[in-house]
Amino acid sequence: MLKTGAQYIRSLQDGREIFIYGEKVTDVTTSPYFRNAAASVAMLYDFQSAPENAALMTYETEDGDRANRIWQLPKSYAELVERRKALEAWTELHGGFMGRAPDHVASCIAGMNMGREVFEAYDPARARALADYYRYARDNSLYLTYVIINPQADRSKPANEQKDPFIAAGVVDQDAEGLTIRGGKMLATGGVLAHEVFVTCIQPLREGEEPYAISFAIPMNAKGLKILSRKSYEKQTPNLFDNPLASRFDENDAVLYFDDVKVPWDRVFVNQDTRMCAKQFHATPAHVYQNYQAQVRLMVKMRFLMGLAKKTAETNGTIAFPPVVQTLGQLAAQAGMVEAFVCGMEAKGHMHGEYYIPDAHLLYSAQVLTQQLYAQVINTMRDLAGGGLIMLPSSVEDFANPEIAKYIEKTQMSPVTDSEGRVKFFKLAWDAIGSEFGSRHAQYEMFYAGATFVTKNHSFRTFDWANSTGMVDRMLDGYALKSEIAKL
Numbered sequence: 001m002l003k004t005g006a007q008y009i010r011s012l013q014d015g016r017e018i019f020i021y022g023e024k025v026t027d028v029t030t031s032p033y034f035r036n037a038a039a040s041v042a043m044l045y046d047f048q049s050a051p052e053n054a055a056l057m058t059y060e061t062e063d064g065d066r067a068n069r070i071w072q073l074p075k076s077y078a079e080l081v082e083r084r085k086a087l088e089a090w091t092e093l094h095g096g097f098m099g100r101a102p103d104h105v106a107s108c109i110a111g112m113n114m115g116r117e118v119f120e121a122y123d124p125a126r127a128r129a130l131a132d133y134y135r136y137a138r139d140n141s142l143y144l145t146y147v148i149i150n151p152q153a154d155r156s157k158p159a160n161e162q163k164d165p166f167i168a169a170g171v172v173d174q175d176a177e178g179l180t181i182r183g184g185k186m187l188a189t190g191g192v193l194a195h196e197v198f199v200t201c202i203q204p205l206r207e208g209e210e211p212y213a214i215s216f217a218i219p220m221n222a223k224g225l226k227i228l229s230r231k232s233y234e235k236q237t238p239n240l241f242d243n244p245l246a247s248r249f250d251e252n253d254a255v256l257y258f259d260d261v262k263v264p265w266d267r268v269f270v271n272q273d274t275r276m277c278a279k280q281f282h283a284t285p286a287h288v289y290q291n292y293q294a295q296v297r298l299m300v301k302m303r304f305l306m307g308l309a310k311k312t313a314e315t316n317g318t319i320a321f322p323p324v325v326q327t328l329g330q331l332a333a334q335a336g337m338v339e340a341f342v343c344g345m346e347a348k349g350h351m352h353g354e355y356y357i358p359d360a361h362l363l364y365s366a367q368v369l370t371q372q373l374y375a376q377v378i379n380t381m382r383d384l385a386g387g388g389l390i391m392l393p394s395s396v397e398d399f400a401n402p403e404i405a406k407y408i409e410k411t412q413m414s415p416v417t418d419s420e421g422r423v424k425f426f427k428l429a430w431d432a433i434g435s436e437f438g439s440r441h442a443q444y445e446m447f448y449a450g451a452t453f454v455t456k457n458h459s460f461r462t463f464d465w466a467n468s469t470g471m472v473d474r475m476l477d478g479y480a481l482k483s484e485i486a487k488l
């Protein structure tokens with residue numbers, strides 16, 4: 001069943017325990033720290049369930065119901081592209097600023113479900129749990145987030161050798177009903193807004209780390225689950241005009257602590273198996289699908305950033321300067337590169353059983369390069385803007401005071417807009433690239449898919465080295481020292 005925005009908002013009122021600013025918040029939808037972000041997610045739900053968007057955003061499941069395309073399991077290139085168009089349309093609603101909108105983890109679980117045979121070979125009961133969960137989440141329009149990284153503490157030691165063996169979430173007990181989980185996980189982006197969380201470990205685990213080699217999904221209001229929120233940018237932003245992005249799209253990031261949380265067997269996908277923990281991502285299409293979604297999102301975000309860059313130059317009257325045109329051309333080429341990667345990984349995809357999967361190496365190439373690219377793009381945009389990002393009145397209250405408003409009109413000028421338009425535009429640009437919200441985005445784009453050594457290893461692992469070294473070998477085979485000496 002497709003949820004509407006109102007149904008989504010109601011479904012969040014489930015008594016989950018969020019800790020922030022010394023308080024416990026149990027209703028996200030009315031909290032000044034989270035309510036606007038919840039309303040933004042509700043907007044996504046309304047868009048998916050609007051009758052006029054049915055063909056774009058939904059597909060018919062095997063039961064004859066309609067589900068959001070984020071759950072679709074494409075069986076051809078054409079279906080993959082159809083699904084991507086839905087992701088693009090959804091992402092445009094937030095300009096790519098909600099990194100863990102519901103399409104991210106849905107893509108992961110859909111990809112995992114496309115590789116069910118890997119779970120069948122591991123344990124048919126766990127495979128059944130995964131297949132049932134996929135259908136349950138799809139049929140109930142669930143918003144899932146995930147925590148797949150152990151908290152930073154001492155990265156030189158495995159989880160079982162940390163000062164506290166339960167700094168990272170692991171199994172403390174198992175019985176006929178399921179597992180009991182204790183410990184922490186980073187970093188549940190969207191955790192306060194999601195219905196459920198998928199919990200596992202994507203970091204390679206060694207012998208001795210079996211208790212941490214788990215994979216399961218539970219509701220955000222599960223007994224014993226504590227959501228430890230970072231500061232709220234939404235709360236710090238007094239109004240929409242001054243922080244048009246932070247005030248609406250602060251999806252939040254939270255450490256999760258599992259205070260002896262009970263996980264029933266029908267929600268357990270991997271139990272204390274280090275090899276299977278890695279295989280669930282890399283032997284199935286899960287890792288490729290979740291990160292393909294992330295590149296589609298980035299493609300849309302780059303388009304939005306290009307709009308900001310061009311308007312920056314227009315607003316400052318620098319648009320006709322040849323070096324500025326070249327800078328915009330360079331930025332546009334970088335945006336084009338992200339799009340080329342998305343189109344390339346789709347076109348170069350392959351069948352995994354009955355499903356069509358984007359090309360893994362082009363995906364990992366995109367990840368490695370875009371992790372570096374984002375900071376470069378932001379820096380170039382700051383360079384284009386100069387002090388205009390800072391030469392701004394403190395808040396809408398300044399406009400509301402006639403004495404100050406008079407001087408704003410005298411000092412905020414542009415060849416293409418009035419003083420209000422100039423301030424409005426630069427406040428948006430600053431929120432995207434410079435405010436605390438914008439700065440968190442730079443960190444997000446650098447790390448959401450793992451540190452650079454991780455993505456570079458994926459690129460190394462998936463490149464067709466045999467083809468390249470074969471070419472070199474054929475070249476080397478075409479000549480020899482002996483025959484060259486013979487020519488002397």
Ligand SMILES: Cc1cc2nc3c(=O)[nH]c(=O)nc-3n(C[C@H](O)[C@H](O)[C@H](O)COP(=O)(O)OP(=O)(O)OC[C@H]3O[C@@H](n4cnc5c(N)ncnc54)[C@H](O)[C@@H]3O)c2cc1C
Binds near residue numbers: 444451
């Ligand atoms: C804004 C934001 C949102 C996030 N959202 C989520 C989320 O929704 N779900 C989730 O599960 N995770 C999330 N994460 C966590 C993210 O997956 C991790 O930040 C990422 O995997 C890197 O892990 P780390 O932060 O522990 O960094 P580390 O692995 O500790 O790496 C930090 C740096 O230390 C060095 N380093 C560490 N280990 C090595 C090594 N073995 N070899 C070489 N160099 C090393 C490198 O310089 C590296 O860049 C989020 C992170 C951020 C910043």
